[in-house]
Amino acid sequence: MTPADAAKLQALSRMKLLATGLLIVMALIFAVSFALQGRFPWLEYVRAASEGGMVGALADWFAVTALFRHPLGLKIPHTAIIPTRKNEIGATLGDFVEENFLSAEVVRDKLASVGISRVVGGWLAKPANAGRLTAEVSAGLTGAMAFLDDDDIRAVIESLARTHLVGRDWSPQLGVLAAKVLDSGQHHHAVDLLVDKTEEWLVANPDSFSDAVSKRLPTWVPSFVDRVVDDRAYREALKFVQAVQADPDHRVRVALDDYLRQLAEDLQHNPVMRLRVEGVKEQLLDDPRIRDLAATAWQSIKDALLASLADPASALRVTLESTVTDIGVRLGSDDVLAQKVDTWVEGAATHLLSSYRHDIAAVIAETVERWDGDETSQKIELQVGKDLQFIRINGTVVGSLAGLAIFTVAQGLVSLAG
Structure with missing residues (x-):
């Protein structure tokens, strides 16, 4: 007692x-x-x-x-x-509560008179309340993370990957996407970047290029010939890259465009190409290193999230708290938003009561029966x-x-x- x-x-x-x-x-x-x-x-x-x-x-x-x-x-x-007669009393009490307290009209009128958005907005706008709510949310998420089993999460991620990546043929979608990119000309930026980086590397690393050429010459070639060949090959390579860099209509660019357009077409309509892409995709996803990478990524995300939730001064906690406060201020000052929220809450409440009010009232009768x-x-x-x-x-x-x-x-x- x-x-x-x-x-x-x-x-x-x-x-x-x-x-x-x-x-x-x-x-x-x-x-x-x-x-x-x-x-x-x-x-x-x-x-x-x-x-x-x-x-x-x-x-x-x-x-x-x-x-x-x-x-x-x-x-x-x-x-x-x-x-x-407790069972009859419990049933009668449940019916009374259902008809007089859980009716949609009663709840709608009560919510309309209260102005739920203003009340909630005023409460959330106070920094102390926003901080309290943020702390409770952080504690709830931390508790939820503690109950999650890492092996189960990895199994779920792998199952989702196999269902949505391995189990689907992505070649047509990739082909359509590639065709759209080619039509828009956005791939030219990537080509320009690749050519620019190649030219920068050649300018900055002539010796590395020369060494790579020399290693491919026969060993009986005299050293002075090596130097002549290395120098000529380097100058021609640099000249060629700079020509591609300067000419938007260079034959290499045109050839690359033609190749990419054909690839986009084959991805959409060529069964052989689609089988090759699917084979590469399955090999990548079955690679143990990819699985290890997914497991490591999940663990890193989990550790970072737990650390952020535990630290009141973390960017996540600060952002969440400021967002809650901003929502409260907007609910208190934005009449249109407040009206939308009130309408949504009233609609949700009346829908829930219309669907479950009998079940809620039945709890009274069932409790009394026990x-x-x-x-x-x-x-x-x-x-x-x-x-x-x-x-x-x-x-x-x-x-x-x-x-x-x-x-x-x-x-x-x-x-x-x-």
Whole structure:
């Protein structure tokens, strides 16, 4: 029993003692007035009042007690109503909540009167609240990451890759994409970059180029011939690259364009080329190094994410907090956005209630059904029993006044008849 329940039980006990005490007082008054009414006739009025008070107190005691248990342990019909009919009460309560609290109209009117976007926006706009929400989100994500198994994640990534990469023929899409790039001329930037980098390397590394040429000459060629050949080959190569670099319509560029266009065409329509591409793709994805790279990438992402979530000063946390604050400010100042959010929330709430309100209300009935009958009676009596004791007290008072009034009227009629 919680401290609050203990306090309610103590208050209930005090009210029961008070109501029972009033009944005892009425009984004592009745006994004294009944015994002395022959000597003191005016005590007949006191007797009638106390008699009515006892009747009222006993009747209301019976009524209140019959809700929770059998009075005096006697199994009188229609007593112990709550423990014997708890299932019907739970079902009725669930229906009442469903019809009066979970209706779409009630929720829509309540949300419209509250202005949920303004309330939420005002709360989020406060930096302290934004920081608190960010911390809670970070803690939730950290907890979720702790439950994730790395092997399972890698298996999921591999399964997705096989489904969407290996399991699909990407050649037609690659061919269409390549054709679009060629038509737009965007590939010329890549060609220019490649030619520029080649020219820069030749200018900066003449000795490396010469060494590469010399190694391919026969060993019996004299050294001075090597130098002549190396120098001539280097100058011709540099001259050729610079010519390609300077002429947008150079035959190498034209040949490269023709090759790329044919490749794009073959990717879309040539079965042999498509089979070759698929074979290369499968070899790449089946390479253990690629798998190791995916595993390493996942671990790196996970470690970086956990470190960022744990550090309040990290860029991720700071960005998330500033984004939350900005959303709150916009909700409070942008009427159009606020109206959209309110409309969306109202629509979502009414849709959920229309679809699940019966299931939500059924929780009440199912919960009450699982309760023990005596336990249910005790729970309800603990919550409302104190107020029900006022019925006994009021019954005692009203019964006394009614008894006195009835006796007075009867005496008056007897006097008039005499």
